[in-house]
Amino acid sequence: MVDVRNDGYDDRRVIVEKRGSGRTIGIVLIAILAIVGLLFATGFWKADVSGGDMPEVSVKGGDLPEVDVDSKEVVVGTKKTTVEVPTVGVKDNGGE
Secondary structure, eight states, X not given: OOOOOOOSSOOOOOOOOOOOHHHHHHHHHHHHHHHHHHHHHHTSSOOOOTTOOOOEEEOOTTSXXXXXXXXXXXXXXXXXXXXXXXXXXXXXXXXX
């Protein structure tokens, strides 16, 4: 859109260009796609969908359903470690 104003005093023209919000939305979408692509490329985000099974559910009238789900194993453990801690001393300044 071009707005031309002439108040009769001089021949200056003021041109105002308005851009729609479609360009801004497009730039934001391209930036989001670039960030998601970067996360996949660096391995920070993974789409590892292999190894999963749909759960088997069986129900008899009036009973709670029996569900058999094979989920990934979570391994949690502890280990003993020796950590050296620095010695902290206090120096007396003679009552200052």
